[in-house]
Amino acid sequence: MSSQGQITIPKNVRDSMGIGGGSEFVVMARTESPQVINIYPKVKKWVDVICGIAEGAWGDDPQASTKYVRSLRNEWANRPLD
Numbered sequence: 793m794s795s796q797g798q799i800t801i802p803k804n805v806r807d808s809m810g811i812g813g814g815s816e817f818v819v820m821a822r823t824e825s826p827q828v829i830n831i832y833p834k835v836k837k838w839v840d841v842i843c844g845i846a847e848g849a850w851g852d853d854p855q856a857s858t859k860y861v862r863s864l865r866n867e868w869a870n871r872p873l874d
Contacts, residue, residue, distance in 0.1 A: 809833060 793799050806812060816834035821827070835841055850856035 801811070811833055818832045818834050820830045820832070822829075832841075850860070853859075
């Protein structure tokens with residue numbers, strides 16, 4: 793870090809992420825141990841960042857989550873009322 797608080801991002805990282813001079817970032821810090829600083833390129837819409845983040849979480853079946861929710865709804869609808 794420079795005396796002015798600036799950091800240098802290595803060229804190979806800049807190139808792979810498509811960032812350059814004038815790029816804007818979001819900086820998030822965790823102050824409790826272990827301390828971590830995360831730097832993310834600023835995006836116009838956060839939905840672009842999180843879109844697809846859970847892809848594959850339900851396996852290979854694209855309808856798996858829908859089937860699971862339906863099974864829960866059926867269990868709830870068919871439960872005995874005491």
